[in-house]
Amino acid sequence: MNAHALPHPPLTRVDYWRASPLAEDLAPGYKEWSHFSVLAPDFDLIFNLSFVRDAHSNSATARLLVLFGDDQDRWDGEFAAIALKDVRISPGSSDATLGPASARLAGGRYRIEADLPKRDLYLAFDLEPQARALAGNAIRLSDDDRLNWVVAPHLRATGEVRSGGRRYVAHNAPAYHDRNWGQFVWGGDYTWEWATLVPDDETAPALVYSRMANRARGVTLSQSLILWRDGRLRRRFYGRDLTVTSSGALRPQQVFRLPRFTGLIGSGRAADVPRHLSVAARGYGETLDLEIELERFGQVVAPNDQWPGLTALSEAGGRFRAEGLLDGKPVSFAGRVQVEFKHAAT
């Protein structure tokens, strides 16, 4: 792993768009997105604004993703291309508008909004960071693929979702934000698992777990568990510090997929998403044991850069419990977790 993490930069100095979808000199495989998760007691919400350089032209495709699932396994969302004339993204700015959706950073807080009347879907949230951001540069995904990221690991979200005639309200709910960019192809020789763990108690630690592996998932390229406490980066466990096991499988009656018509491609239930993940971290005289129970997942399907093939991002929500020894003192806390499994779909 070739990571050069930059500790604790102010948000406005790290969380900004690196490129514009209107640029004519985007490198092949270039991708960039701004991602938010709200992990309320009774629902999960993913809000993602992105663009990718098209494989066959110098132009880019911008996409809006809203993925919503409640604790009754009721799903809603949209994953659609947005015409570039309706996209406002400026390199150097954190803000973006993609058609009916926007994300802004002002006064140290984020504001996300989307209004999709054809789907009877609306959302608006204010998100307040609780911990300093962390940046990671040139993370190796394969010989050819590199990913950069900025993580704001712990936010509290206040706002609402209106979906299918129902209203879901969150007040000070756990939330997460990251930004990713770089040259990496969907369909490359890599997979990832990326978990954000946000505590119920806002004074408890927040964590990000990641594991990068080859496409067959037989070779782990890197794995890490990063812990923030009292708003600051507190500990990073890497590689052999971590022992990870998974068991069981989530098997919903039918997997909710976006775009919806991709439910017709491939089998309806097979997704290879575990029900349980255990992460044991040991190092520096400290320990942390995580037990993650996943309860539901939806999928987002994107085309591979090269024809043919699809990449599926399985977004699983659930709860976690953490116990261990930090700073020589026992710790025990719990919260909401969201795990993204990036696997090949076909």
Next chain:
Amino acid sequence: MPRPDVFDLMKRSLATIAAEAPEADAALRRAVGALRTRFVTEGRTRLFHLTAAGLALDETAQQADVEIGFDRAIVLDLAEGRLTLEDALIADRLHAKGEIAAVTRLHEALMIYLEGLLRAPGASALYEEYCET
């Protein structure tokens, strides 16, 4: 302006795939080959086949290798993920008649068509237009 029907949606989406996802278009042509498919929906029939000019829909009453029967409601249910192909066939909401080999080939072509839709950014606007009518 006439209401865009499912045949209109098919023609325009195929043209969009050809323009925006040429590899999907080429694969679709290879998969379809000389297969002649008759679509029967809401009292109308069209024959879908490959000509020198590309994929075509016409009204001539020629023999078909496969016949597919469906209605607008099932197109929307399938596209919205409310129904799987398997369930549609089991529930007899979607009819497929023909030799197994021909039906299998048509299924393969459908999978390529769907991936082509995913790769063609302009396709979603066509579908929205179809839904709104």
